[in-house]
Amino acid sequence: MATQSNTKSPHIKRFHYTQDLAVDKPFNWNQLVRMLQYVKPYAKKELPIAIIAMLISTAVRLIVPLIIGKLAIDVAIENGNTNLLVQLVLLIAILYVFNYIGNAIRIKYVNILGQNVIYDLRKHLFSHIQRLSNRFFDNRSAGSIIVRIMNDINSLQELFTNGIINLLMDVVMLLSIVIILFVLSPQLALAVVIIIPIMFYISTKLRKNIRRSWQNVRIQQSRLNSHLNESIQGIRITQSFSQESNNTEYFNGVNSDNFDSWNVASRKSAMFRPFVEMSNAVGTVILISYGSFLIINGDVELGTFFTFALFIGMFWEPISRLGQMYNQLLMAMSASERIFEFLDEQPNVEEKENPTRIEQMEGHIEFDQVQFAYDEDRIALHEISLEMKAGQTVALVGHTGSGKSTIANLISRFYDPTKGAVKIDGHDLRDLKLEDVRQSISVVLQDTFIFSGTIMENIRFGRPDASDEEVMDAAKVVGADGFIQRLASGYETEVEERGNILSAGERQLLSFARALLADPRIIILDEATASIDTETEMKIQEALKRLLKGRTAIIIAHRLSTIRDADNIIVLENGKILEQGSHAELMDREGEYYGLVKSQFQMLDQI
The missing domain is CATH 3.40.50.300 (P-loop containing nucleotide triphosphate hydrolases)
Known part of the structure; x- marks a missing residue:
């Protein structure tokens, strides 16, 4: 196993899981298609409405420059037609109202779609993980699993809420602008867009490096969350051995690794936008110089040149967004790899x-x-x-x-x-x-787990459909009713995470009541009385006899x-x-x- 290393500050070396390694992989189109399968349930309502709204707003943005250049400048202004100019201004105002409505509807429905997809994906992942075998959890920390369910799925949120529709909008916009430019002036259009193939060739060279950087970000986040989970769960041990400073030192190292990975990935991703802006500048220079030449020679009208200028300004905007979208897609791919890695895990214990x-x-x-x-x-x-x-x-x-x-x-x-x-x-x-x-089996462990919630809810976990009376009867049988009644709110007392307000013996008695309520045919007591003092143990011996009566019982005990x-x-x-x-x-x-x-x-x- 590899050890942690940090370039920013020294820290205690600890091992991490070897499966968390950044690897070079080609862009996985099958994985993208698989991810889009979660959009299917919403492809009949939310997605079509969002697409229609997007097409309306895109159409408005494409029509307005044509109205300004070909009608307002070349016709109304050229001929001094004030009435036509006023009508065109009113038409443009109405079109922008439609644009506003289209954008509002698009934003509403893509957010509904995106949030539903994220909800479904997180639900699917959590349900799948719950059904995996113990071997899966033997090899992974709780923190690394939490990262997949929370952080990695959150990384897909932007892709599903805006990315998909924005991608379609930008592609439609680009293709439409290219077609319009070639219709207006093939010569000028060819001179302006010739830089695009060069730009795409250079940008593709950055893909592998950027993608690997975002993979590393996910790995460092997983390690940070794993350490946080471990530190919080083990805070009493840390304090009892006065290891707060060492633990903080190690956290600083892991935090620095996470900080550095984000900086590297962000820096590499940020290279694309200046590159697009430089391409925009080159395209603008070509437009002004060559367009001026064509106007002087009478090959292009002034309104056409102005329309070109408006469309060129609009042309580089979606290209820049597509670059950002690609970075977003790389982040989503690195997150989805980790999500599907878990979803592809099959239980070792198969039915x-x-x-x-x-x-x-x-x-x-x-x-x-x-x-x-x-x-x-x-x-x-x-x-x-x-x-x-x-x-x-x-x-x-x-x-x-x-x-x-x-x-x-x-x-x-x-x-x-x-x-x-x-x-x-x-x-x-x-x-x-x-x-x-x-x-048919109930297991009572030495380190019993108490969930956050009420005493009543914790006992009822053994049989969710049990009545309050049945819960109380189970508690009375194992001798837990006495201490429960002494609590401030009795059975409705809220217990903290892991039941920290209860003593070890009280937690164990609750686990007995939970097991009894489930009414199993087989009961396993794994060092179940180890945390109970001798006096308490004597009190529950009779209760245990009632608990085990008529059942197959397996008792694991050091206390013979x-x-x-x-x-x-x-x-x-x-x-x-x-x-x-x-x-x-x-x-x-x-x-x-x-x-x-x-x-x-x-x-x-x-x-």
């Missing part, structure tokens, strides 16, 4: 086209010669076979890294085994509908006193089963479990 449905799951679990590896060099489980009968309480014990949580993850089908099969009620999990499996009553205790070491049996049976054998219990109680005696 069959016609999965088996189980209406009522019993909860009988079987591991048949299961092997699992998080990566090629790290095998977590070595072809283990075990059985958990429906309604049993099974405890998994062992040292850190022995495979306990891996077994829980496979039962929830967060991962699929690399060999063998995990079965529920005799069905391979890979044959079942994933939603059925997940709805909590699993004495388990029907079966499985002792793991380095992904292998060393022994299994009831607490009494394992103690009689005086094997690995006996040693773990003995060492743990000796530690308690020393305390």
Whole structure:
């Protein structure tokens, strides 16, 4: 992995994800077409109205110079016809009213179109990410994912709200002006537009460099957001180790990298506009010098020359906008690459086209010669076979890294085994509908997650259609009702992000209530009582018995006193089963479990 480097200020070196690298790619037209697919739902109403309004305003801008040059100058002024001149002025005023109306309608509907497209794209990306497997999140920070959903999609906003219609408007304007110029005077038109091919040839040379620069901007923004997310989430650790200055130093480095990348990209993109203005100046010089020559020779009328001058002024404006549009398109392409990279990700845990449905799951679990590896060099489980009968309480014990949580993850089908099969009620999990499996399993983790919102909403997360009474009953069963009632607003108390106003034990009790409300057939407690003090633990033991009654329960615990009553205790070491049996049976054998219990109680005696 590469380390951060910064030219502006030194900072602590940290690694970043290697997939965030700027690469040289040709302009991907297929990707542009794919992006425009999100416009399709609005192609029957908003887009046609915006195009019609754009054509009206464009037509007005093209007609006015012809009226001024060919009618006002060559006819009305040349012949001293005041009445005609007044009529032409009124006509121009009316046309500009139409131009105003056309522009107002165009702006309204392109904004409606653009905002709807951005809404749909962000919704699609978020929904897709939620369905990706755990491996996807194992390899990416939360900050880098947030950047894709927020910043990268925001980068497309200008393209969809103005870019598409402006592109059409400028193309129509340019083609129309070229045709009109050649109709008015082929000689003068050819002399003026001859510089355009040269201008486009030079500008294309900048494309690759500019595009790579905007790619780098996206990468640096991703790193900045990742660090911000990490720093805010870990602020207590930072403060407890007095690392604020080092963290600020590192942030300054990442911020400087982001600052520098924007400067480089902006500087390169800014080169186009002066180039267009220089081309405009050259075109104007050609028009004045050669146009004057043609007027003197009688080949061009004064009104035609004046019309040319107006159209030339209008001609370079859309070219300049097209240059800006190209830069905008490059930004959009670099953002869309990153968005479609996520959209093209497929879940590692795939569901069959016609999965088996189980209406009522019993909860009988079987591991048949299961092997699992998080990566090629790290095998977590070595072809283990075990059985958990429906309604049993099974405890998994062992040292850190022995495979306990891996077994829980496979039962929830967060991962699929690399060999063998995990079965529920005799069905391979890979044959079942994933939603059925997940709805029949509740997981209570040591580091439980509390969402921002009320206590009531957090418990109801286990079953959104539950009534208030059902929520309160679940809280009472696990012993959470007491502390909830003592809160200022009871069940309607707003908890902060991650439930920071609650103690670790209170958060854990809420997670128990949430799990109970879901009424699962299988419940997994992954170190679920580790954050609860001994006194609180004793209070909820009876509640746990009610929670686990009639359900298949998998308990992962280091605190062995909590699993004495388990029907079966499985002792793991380095992904292998060393022994299994009831607490009494394992103690009689005086094997690995006996040693773990003995060492743990000796530690308690020393305390």
